[in-house]
Amino acid sequence: MPDLPALRPLYLLALRVFRRLPAPVRRALVRAGTPGFTVGAVCLLERDGRLLMLRQPHRNGWSLPGGLLDRGESAADAVVREVREELGLTIEVGRPVTVVVDS
Template sequence: MTSGEPEIRAAGGVVIDAAGRVLVVHRPRYDDWSLPKGKLDRGETSEAAALREVEEETGVRCELGDELPPVRYDVKGRLKEVRWWIMRPIGEAPPEERDDEVDELQWLAPADAAARMTYPHDAELIRAATGR
């Protein structure tokens, strides 16, 4: 694995609604279940990228809550760091504003959401965000 500063920077959210359900996404390109996230645009803050990526992928507008521990992993020899926030929904964008990276969304109870995750670090983030 690469050492030092991350070459790829990304940000995302663990979106939790008023009922305590967690929003999870299916990405057809990877055929995986994960949490909404994406790479930072040039000059963009991690906070702004997290909000933008969640809205682009899910159509759900959110506000930031507490920051969760970042996740670092290797992507084809490059270190990727993803910063995460707990998010609360505050509205929805029109469906036509969603991108096509996600083909299915589900609101699940925390334990079900954690069990649905393809990657263990996503399940750990859900448990950290929900205390379950």
């Protein structure tokens, strides 16, 4: 395991160099070093034992209401927004059932 206090001067030097780089280069370095992924949320809308499914023009078959999260948006807020956009309904989100990470 590396000696972390001994690496501190190197770390501080790297920060000083990074800060002097042009902003577009800094952004490119940060983007290259961070994961890129897409996050979405779907929901089950049930009432009186019946499940609501959507048939959308851009997909084959049936789907659940939902969509992609905006930056900084929670899954619950995204579901509320998507259901309002897709169906014109105002819903209250219950507890999440599952989270799936597909890499």
